[in-house]
Amino acid sequence: MKDSNGIVGNVFQIQRWSVHDGDGVRSTVFLKGCPLRCKWCANPESWKPHPEIFYFRDRCTDCAQCSLVCNHQAISKDEGVPHYFDREKCCCCGDCCEACPNGAKKKIGSLMRVEEVIKILKRDSIFYRESNGGVTFSGGEPFAQTEFLRELVLACKNFAIDTAIETSGYFEWEEAEDIIKELDTVFIDIKHMDERIHKRLTGVSNRKILENVLRISQNHHDVIIRVPLIRGVNDDRNNIEQMCQFLQENTRILGVELLPYHSLGHSKMDALDREGLEIFNTPDAEQVEHIKKIIAKYKIQNIDFK
Amino acid sequence: MSSNRIEKFKESYIHSKPSISIHRAVAFTQSHQETEGESVIIRRAKAFHAVCNRIPITIFEDELIIGSIGEFLRSGIVCPEYSWKWVEQEMDSFSTRSQDQYQIDEEDKEILRSEVFPYWRGKSLEETFLLRINDETAKLLIDTGIIDNDSKWRSAVGEITADYQDIIFKKGFEELKSHAVIRIQELEPTTKEALEKIDFYKAAVLVCDGIITFAHRYSDKALELAKEERDSKRKNELLEVARICRKVPQYPPETFHEAIQMVWFTQLGSILSENSLALNLGRFDQYMYPFFTHDVKAGIINEAQAQELIESLWLKLSEWVWAISSNTAQFFAGYNSFQNLTIGGRTRDGKDATNELSYMCLKATENVKTHQPGLSVRIHPDSPDEFLLAVCDLISVGTGFPAVHNDRVGSQMLLAAGLSPEDARDWSNCGCVVPHFRKVGEWTSAVNLNLAAALEYALNSGKSRISGKVMGLVEKKITAFKSYDEVKEAFLRQLSHLIKHSVIGTVTAQQIHAEMVPRPYLSMLVDGCMDKGVDLSKGGAKYNVGPVITGIGVADVANSLVVIKKLIFEEKKYILEELGKALAVNWKGYEGMRKDALACPKYGNDEDEVDRIAVEITDFYNKEIKSYKDYFGSSFNSAFMGISNYIPAGSIIGATPDGRKSMTPLTEGVSPHAGTDLTSPTAAMRSAAKINHDVHSGGTLLNVKFSPDLLKTQRNKKNLASIIRAYFSLGAFHVQFNVISTEILRKAQEQPNDYKDLLVRVAGYSTQFVNLSKEAQDAIIERTTYESL
Structure with missing residues (x-):
């Protein structure tokens, strides 16, 4: 998107002192717009690419x-x-x-120019430096605003600010490839290994996502797979083992981070007068530990940014 | 975990009630009745001597470090020579009042009423001050919450750091005494100076004798107990303790145990001499370290034994409760006596000074969880990461300790106050967050000044909104201001007026202190006095640093001025007349305007528009204060520290333009106003760091509250360490963290008995949450948590 002053993007939050989205103290930029419609989504206000009213x-x-x-x-x-x-x-x-x-x-959500966003991000530079932190781009799906994202990432690079991204993996590789090479860390979701279930729960097939996982891991050293863990949906042994097998055989990644489901999205949906989420359950601590053991069995590291 | 002995002490400590011991008051008064006609300093030295000889000797079960100011496990004492009226008026409600309760025996009350108070009628410091202070100043100064210095005329000054390094551990009181005797012999009483010096040295002999006798009485008592003791282990302990008290503080200590006992006797002497705040312990990890290494090497002590002794001292320091009026208790809530103890930092020649004892002190505070000592750390760029992480570990426990200070800025503040580079590097904290040095005489908390009052008078024709009385300079009507700058200028004029009267109140108090309450005992502990033969209260210390005037409510005034700037003069959404009306009715019927006011930028969110106003105000405050000189010719100093006084200071201020409602709390130190720093802790820190900390030699304070969830993991503690380093790189001086969930605080409010040891940082110090009044508890709960981010 462009206006008379240059590239603009739709940002719905810039969160300073973000400490769970990568190393150190970070600022996370939440970009609005997402091609997925996950039935457990915690940020449904991020779906549409234009501003909305709660x-x-x-x-x-x-x-x-x-x-x-x-x-x-x-x-x-x-x-x-x-x-x-x-x-x-x-x-x-x-x-x-x-x-x-x-x-x-x-x-x-509001339209912001690259310089406006960077000005806010630079405010905490000294905290990034002391903590080995930086900036994380999240969403929505940040790659849905490719042009804007590219400018933001390059601007951060210019100021030697570490960059990370949290992506659903659902994007066109050709459009994103150059950006991925610039990013320091990539968090990419694998929500389910089964294409049909994936489609039913998120609205899209997982084929493109898994392809992108492969490509990213071939192009990038610091890749972390994220799994939104939902009881009775994707926390079964079969799904987890399939994922581990896939990762072990085809990729080089830093590890897997499990993110147990929480139901914060529902009240947001109400405030948007929208429907379409389902109620799920959070796996208990025991089950999470059990899954971590399975992952470890495949010599994949369990990572935690708590 | 502490040793069994410490755990047991801790348990009985938590369950004992603070009680008033009257023996010090009785002995001190009797002595004065016996010394009419002698010089003031001699009379006070004799009174101290009498106290040391007459008060009861109490050794509690299983104690290793002994000595007590009274017969109770938690004793408070009263000092009628400073003020007694409030005790007479309030002692019947001591056990029932809302803040800082004490038990007091009916018979003891009667003794105070019939034998003690009548003597002091017309003679106390309080009565003299009230007689001498001019009417115009008195109107602003006496129990108003506008400018407040009652701790300088209702009680003694305190605010010293005993010099263990060069005086106490080197000489012992015996050598100090011999030195005084020699000087008396050398001096011919032929001049005014010589006469005064002779009196000073005579007083020195008396106080040295006093404290030595006091220790000997403890030695005798320990021997007596040893004779009766059946348990052979305890018997040996008592014999050892008796031996130690025979030796220190008369002679220099040679072991770790002796040194700690000497610290405690020295401290007891200070408390008994004037019962004042901020009798600091200085750089404990530095002056104790040689004894520690020596004893460990020689096999005299192991680390666990040293730890137990440190924790014993921590408990001893917490035994003394500062007895204060209910008015003062609002300002200094939580029985706090501000005995600050500083660890870490750099050596005099600039090396990192962190040692094993630094870590053991952190551990002691974590183990015993007492509100004393006020533990402060100095962090510099080369402080070991391990040390800073250990500091963050203790922060995450949620005791509110330690207060974390920027080593370099502390030195800069003292260089600006006139200290040599080596001395400036050797600083330690006084009270809460004042950078101090053991050879300095300074009133580190001379006046608290309510900045919001100046704004109120500027906007309300010089009148208080609460009382309707003219309190400030006569001011034009609010409708007559034509620009933002005119409003700001009016505020600064009113502020200058309050500063002038703060100076008058201080200099007047300094004058009568020098006349009436010389400090012969404390003069032994501060370098310079013995050499010069001049009492501490008369400027005897090596360095005399000017008194500190602390500003309260920077955030409130900055937030208010930005509202006027934006809504009235830039956006022209409202006119001043409407704002004036809204404030007069506490926003009732002006909810829309209040919403706009609340939506304006707030200090603490890293927004330059308002933060720069805070900088402008604080810079002006500093320059204006520095333009005045004190009784000894030293420039006054500025500070933004604040105790719990932002609550009473707020209670006399009507609604303010920032959307704050009438009589609600203001803000402490350079912290953002509670509940307005919504961006992030990093933003709050950036706002606070914009203030030029280095010029405020009286210290600055930032309070940040964290939920414990954010500090559970090692990763989070590392992040905490990083933001401390970043904050300090930005040039800020101090930060402290309250790590408690609001949920826990609410529970503690409901079930105080289950949360007796829950410590919270109030502002500049920590105290048991359950010891705070409901009002103060609510204010703590309201402070922003970053839990949900």
Whole structure:
């Protein structure tokens, strides 16, 4: 995406003091837009590539302040339902969020220029240096904004800031290859080995993802496989062993990090008036240990950024 | 884990209630009745001598380090010569008040009422100060929360660091005494100076005799107990303890055990002489190290035994409770006596000074979890990573200790205060976060100044919003300000006015201190006094550094000024008149404006727009303060440390433009306002580091609260170590961490009995959470946690 001043991207959060997304103290840039629709997604506000509005009904007091500022008739004051919020008409300008005295509305995502993002990232340079930390690009799927991402990564390189990426693996290799070579660390997800199950749970086939895992590991030394671990979905011995076999035979990776499922996505879906998530269970600590043992059996390192 | 002995002490310590012992007050008063007509310094030395001879000797079960200021395991004493009225008025509610309760016996109360207080009527420091202070200053200074220096006229000064390295361990009190005797013989009483010096040296002889006698009485008592003791192991311990007390503090120590016992007797002397705050232990790991290495090498002691002795001292330091008025207790909550002990740092010639004892001190605090000593570490670029990680380990335990200081900035602060480079490198902490040195005489916490008051007077025609009275300079109406700069200038004028009266209050107090309460015992511990023959209170120390005026509420004022700048003069969304009305009614009916005010940039989020205002204010504050000289001709110094005083200081301030509501707490030190630093700890640190720490020789303080979840793993501790190093690279001086989940704090509030040993860092010091008032507890809970990030 470009505007008159150059390349812009849609960013929905820049989190400083991020300590679980790679080594040291990091800042994580969350880029909006994702081709996957995982049924356990923790950040469903990252799906769409354009800005959106969170509407937390429990905080709304029906004071109607927001309807007064809306220029698009997206908030009507119909009888008995003072706050009917019409997302079809909403242009996501965010005026209503500023007007709300109760914090019931929040705009998610805004267009930022590369320099704006870099300016914020550079603020913590001294903390990156002392801790061997850096910047992590996350999402959504960061490769969905290839052009923007490329500029951000190159700018970080210019300032000798370490870079990492957290990707679903679902992207076109040709478009991403040059960026991957510049990145210091790559976190890539393997959600399930079975193509059919993968498609049902995420909306896409895993074929492209597994191909990208192979390519990345051939091109890059510091690759970490991430598995969002969901009880009864992908924590069975068969799936884990298949994954380990695949990794052992075909790749060179640093290791695997298991990320036990949590259900934070549901309340966000409600605030977006959207459906499509399923309720899953978190594997218990014992099961996680058991899976770690299987992984270790394949001489693959279990990595933990806790 | 500690030894069984220590575990047992700890258990009985936690379950004992602070109680008032009246023996010191009685002996001190009786002596004064016997010495009418003699010179003040001699009278005070004789009174100290009498205390040492008359107060009860108490050795608790199984103790290795002995000596106590009273008969209780946790004793507090009262010093009527400084102030007594509050004791008379408040002692009936000592056991029931909300903050810092004490037990006191009915009979003892009667003795105080009939035998002690009547003598001091009209003679105490408090009464004299109130008589001498001019009316205009008094209006701002006396129990107002605007400018506050009651710790300098209701109690003694404290704020010294005993010089073990060059005086106490080298000479012992016997040599000090002989030196004084020689000087008396040499001096001819023919001049004013000689007369005063002779009195000083006579007083020196008396106090040296006093503390030696006190130790000998303990030796006798230990022998007596040894005779009755059936357990042969304990019998031998008592005999050894008796031998040690016969030797120290009269003569220099030769073993680790002797040295620690000498430290404790020296400390007891300080407490009994004036019962004051911030009687610091200085660089303990440095001056104890030669004894440690010697004893280990010679096979006299092993590491476990040394550890037990260190932990014994830690418990001893926690036994003394500082008895204070309920008003003062709001400012210095939690029975805290601010006995600071500093470890790590560099040697006088610039090498890394970390040694085995540095680690053992960290371990002692982790083991005993007492609120004393106030453990401070000095970190420099070449501090071993292992040491910093050990520091982070202790931080993660959640005791609020240690306070972490930037070694180099501490030295810079002392260079700026006029110390030689070697002495500046040899600094240790005083009280909470004041860089100090053992050869310095300084009032390190002379006045607390409420910056938000200056802003209130600027915006409210010189009047307090709470009382409606004119307290500041006469000011034009809020509607008359034409620009942001005019508002800022008005604030700075009001601030200068408060600074001027802080100076007046301090210099007046210094004058009567020199007249009325010379400090013959403490003059033995601080280099310079013996050589010059001049008391500490008269400028006898080698270095005299000017008094420190501490600013409270930097964040609140910066946040308020940026709101005026943005909403009124830049965006022109509101006019000053509306803002004035909103503040007058505590935002009621102005919720929309308050929301806009809250949405303005807040100090602590690394936003230059507001952070630069904080820098401008603090720089101005420093220059203005430095333009004044104290009673001895030294420039005043600035600080942003703050004790728990941001709570009472807030209670006298109406609503502020930053969206803060009337009478709610302000902010301590250079910390962001509670709940407003939402970006990240790194952003809060960057904001705080923008302030020019090196010029504030009285110290700066940043409080950061962490959830324990963020510090469980080694990885996280390494990250913590890194952000400390990064913060210090940015030029900041001090940071301390509260590592407690709000969930635990709420539980502790509900079930205090289950959380008796839960330590939290209040501001500049740690204390048991359950010892804090509900209000202070709530303020701690409210501070931002970074848990959810």
